[in-house]
Amino acid sequence: MDKSCARTVDVSEIMQAIRKLAMNTTSNVPKGAISALEDAYLREESPVGKEVIRQILENHRIAREESVPACQDTGVAMLFIEVGQDVRFTGGDLYEAINEGVRQGYIQGYLRKSIVTDPLFERVNTGDNTPAVIYTDIVPGTNIKIMFAAKGGGAENMSGLVMLPPAAGVEGVRKFVIDQVRKAGPNPCPPIVVGVGIGGTFDRVALLAKKAVIRDVGSSNPHPKYAQLERELLEEINKLGIGPQGFGGRTTALAVNIEFAPCHIASLPVACNLNCHAGPHDSILI
Numbered sequence: 001m002d003k004s005c006a007r008t009v010d011v012s013e014i015m016q017a018i019r020k021l022a023m024n025t026t027s028n029v030p031k032g033a034i035s036a037l038e039d040a041y042l043r044e045e046s047p048v049g050k051e052v053i054r055q056i057l058e059n060h061r062i063a064r065e066e067s068v069p070a071c072q073d074t075g076v077a078m079l080f081i082e083v084g085q086d087v088r089f090t091g092g093d094l095y096e097a098i099n100e101g102v103r104q105g106y107i108q109g110y111l112r113k114s115i116v117t118d119p120l121f122e123r124v125n126t127g128d129n130t131p132a133v134i135y136t137d138i139v140p141g142t143n144i145k146i147m148f149a150a151k152g153g154g155a156e157n158m159s160g161l162v163m164l165p166p167a168a169g170v171e172g173v174r175k176f177v178i179d180q181v182r183k184a185g186p187n188p189c190p191p192i193v194v195g196v197g198i199g200g201t202f203d204r205v206a207l208l209a210k211k212a213v214i215r216d217v218g219s220s221n222p223h224p225k226y227a228q229l230e231r232e233l234l235e236e237i238n239k240l241g242i243g244p245q246g247f248g249g250r251t252t253a254l255a256v257n258i259e260f261a262p263c264h265i266a267s268l269p270v271a272c273n274l275n276c277h278a279g280p281h282d283s284i285l286i
Helices: 011-025 031-043 047-066 094-108 166-184 202-213 224-237
Strands: 007-010 076-084 087-090 133-139 144-151 160-164 192-200 253-263 268-275 281-285
Touching (some): 011 281, 031 047, 031 253, 076 094, 166 268, 224 253
Antiparallel strands (some): 076 144, 160 268
């Protein structure tokens, strides 16, 4: 590598960026979701459903103006970090700096701490919402992009994964996703965002669904066939009648986002990851 093209970044800069993201993201619902909720309010035919959406919008306004979390569940801290291959980190361990940023953000922001040390035998709260879930990709260049998402437990618990035979095709994918939303009912706090991963392997398809669910509401998959499937699934899901907060109506989902990847000739992995209407996430470029 040409040293003249390299960039040195102290990990303390990463820590401070994540601290600010953690404190600000949970009170600022993404603009795409707000716009979709406003549109849904105008379209919703159920009086109860319409009132629920009005209250959701009011809740998000208060959260934004008073800098308080839009939801009491401030989630698992998830970090998706793209690191330019010409970046060199100094000043300590990158992952330790990331977790320190989460720790400071959740403590200083008075955010709920929701992580336990052991999932089964000793479910003791860590007290600072660490460790974070961290995904790192190496990309060309000298920039660092940090995506922070606070993933709540209620919607996460309604997620699912299936290894379909390739012969199941589009209809098999469609049935799995719609059945997953139907079974979830009111539990993920609809209106929801539905993230769908298709392809890859058992482990990768879950990550595809996760990346899909934090994609901005209002965006579409660039592949026209997958974009069409997104629209069709959204229409079918909203015909289920679950409605806002499960009280009935035509607004069960705000968006269906699909991400896909190549897979084995014998496999058709599909994952469905759900998020509530708030779905707090934000990114920063360093």
